[in-house]
Amino acid sequence: MHEQLWFTALLNKVLGGPVNSFLQALPPAFHPANPQEPISNSVAMEVLVVGIILLLFVLVRSRLSVERPGRMQHVAEALREMVTNQSGEIIGPHSEKFTPFLLSLFVFILIGNLIGLIPTFGSPTADTSVTLGCAVVAFIYYNAHGLKTQGPVSYLKHFMGPVWWLAPLMLPIEIISHLARVMSLTIRLYANIFAGDTVTAVFFSLVPIGVPVIFLGLHVFVSGLQAYIFMLLTTIYLSGAVAQEH
């Protein structure tokens, strides 16, 4: 996305000045590459995705009813039930408190992936900054819950491994593997979505009629799957951090 999408141009026109002053007033003064367009495409698309999600959630909330649930309520309940059942299976009991975060992650990544299929929009998740943001948030979340549930000393003792004399070996390995989780979450999501866009574009330039449909369909499937995988892996990391041997 080298040129601006219409939504980005709109945001830059309306909010360009304030965003510029805000960025330059931060302690490490941040100078955007092009002062006319401080908001990049991915940021504008992210904002749009969050706006859409907020709108959907407000719509569902305003139409909640116990006796006659509508279609959107069914969808919302089904989503919530899927996330809660899965975290219950993987993490064990008392895992409903993780559902809001996991569900928001899933819905954000899913809608972020799918919005790239609409002609004049782009996927925010086709940019490493956005996927890195999601991965770092997930990393901080599961570590924070691990520290809170098990206490800092007991949680850090996990990094030492099963026996004390393996600690000098286990500690660097565990730290590197935890940091590699961030990298793998980032790159997996970014590469799937970016490669899907690229492959569709390549086939579009080869055979403009008919064949790209297959790749668009594949991209839809991959978007859903990757959003689910991101949420599933975050659940597994949470279970590793929070699980206590009773």
Add this chain to the structure above:
Amino acid sequence: MRKTMMYVFVVMTILLLAMPVYAQGPDAAKPAIPWGPAIAAGIGMGLAAGLCGLGQGKATASAAEAMARNPGARPGIFLFLILGLALIESLALYTLIIAFKLLG
């Protein structure tokens, strides 16, 4: 029948509105890419894709056999299958990213 065909055409219309933002013209390969990184990217990606195919094939075969032996365990096996496939796929994707970086 008519309603089915109508749905099919609506879905096809939506899918056909492809986004040609990244489409390059036919002469976009004029700036010469040095041949070293190009061969490395090609061979590396081919190796990664082939071995990833082998790994995923083994995982799928095990999952299919396990499901045949114990159809009641389907949700759990499906979960492990999806997880395993995504993790193996991500290794090939790391190589893809390196290939993109090599090709500039």
